[in-house]
Amino acid sequence: MMILSGDPPKSRVLTLVLIVIILALAATPFLFPGAKALNVAAKICVFAALVASYDLLLGYTGSVSFAHTMFYGIGSYAIAIALYGMGPNWAAIATGIVAGLPLAALLALAIGLFSLRVAAIFFAMITLAVASAFQVLASQLSWLTGGEDGRSFQLPELLRPGTILISKSLFGFEVNGRILTYYLVFATSAVMILALLRVVNSPFGRVLQAIRENRFRAEALGFRTVFHLTYANCLAALVAAGAGILNALWLRYAGPDTSLSFSIMLDILLMVVIGGMGTIYGAIIGAAIFILAQNYLQSLMGVASKAASEAGLPLLPGLLHPDRWLLWLGLLFIASVYFFPTGVVGRLRNAGAKKAGGVSH
């Protein structure tokens, strides 16, 4: 319970789902061999942390920010530029971390102090403007960032796929540098999510929730809300930059499409909504559902379409044609928002509370 900061999932089904996801992620290199499965699992880990950090903003303070991918991009580019410039060594990774995290925090501080005093819509607009400017800047500074092509780089020897850490003859499976990198991503994401869980369950987290409900009321109790919101913005930016670092390390690449694009921002928003806002656990569920659907829905539809065609069913083979996967993905999200307005976690927790007679009177 300590590790969860006294905030358990509060639903048996939710606990079970979370355990299954975490165990599956932990065992992916051995349960699901192959590059695709490992890539999907790593992306789920990175996005779970990224979405959790966005949930700290949207779910716990009610602030809508469009600059989250910018912080994610800062982390990615910091590590990429350092490893590209200094060569594949640990000092370069340390330099990327030391440069990227404070830069993200300082930028979040500046944005927060300038825009969190005013109405929420201005904060959203300012973050949108800053993020757009940063995207253009990253594209224009091609001598540093590689422009539209981005930066590819090599990792230190220990993290390379060619480095065999445990040979197959020893335990029946091989552990190489790629798997070590995966576990680095997995463990760091887990630590960041647990840290966020600690933050939202601290007295500071309660103040954030009070601000979300009614900012003036919180001020009337003596809380300097701008300070609290700015601090939350900085924490969220730090974790987003951390997720960006992990993403770059995993891909061995940082570019506009993988770390700064607005489509990533939309994905984050969808994952928060699907998982459930203001829950942190929702980030894990949202990221898992979204990324699994993004990667496997097309092939699943191919199988379903073929089966329908073989069974001689009319219309269905065409409707389920793999080329229509984006349409079905969209419908799936509309349905999930319609049927789970409080997200999967909210729905499961409410069901759990009702079952336990959780409403106090």
Place this chain on the structure above:
Amino acid sequence: MTDLLKLSGVHTHIGRYHILQGIDLSVAQGQTTMLLGRNGAGKTTTLRTIMGLWQASRGEISLAGERIESRTTPDIARLGVGYVPESMAVFSDLTVKENLVLAARDGPLDDSQLEWIFGFFPALRRFWLSRAGSLSGGQKQMLSIARAIIEPRKLLLIDEPTKGLAPAIVVALIECLKEIKRKGATILLVEQNFFAARELGDNVLVMDNGTIVHRGDMAALASDVPLQERLLGLSLETHQ
């Protein structure tokens, strides 16, 4: 009797509306001052202006001799002003405990103060770990007041605490406010319920159109029906 709170020539504009039009009032230390008036007279705006939630466009507001009109709301709260807004202002997603811990701000809850509050509002002990949003209207109002008194405050600004509550709850609330008063609190209380106003008020201020039109003893106003009808448009007896 020294004045704890003093407003001199305070004007407040909300958008293009000129709501407070030169308020002069004082609240004596250790006394309960009732702020009465018709709907729209500017009572709530007065409390919100004192609290800094609306910025005074002109005039001076001083608390214990210190000017506060240009201070921010959190600063004013930290000077020892507790504010109980109307409409049962609790944080619905937080538990009763978390609402009170928030109000205690920088330190742990004072057990003896908590026991004292539970003495008046036993429901708060019963629903200690329940979400404030699941409480009844009366219980929310109790929590709202408990939040303002969980720590010693120099001044309490309370806006219509009995509004919309069942008579039995109103009686419990009045007893609680009386006890707070006996402990030496200074209160500026907006109230429409005559029974509550008569029971609690030492002094009275009557507002109309953003100005103070009458100041005096609550007991004197309570016994002067023609004055009540002139100031408030109806007698307080019919207004409860």
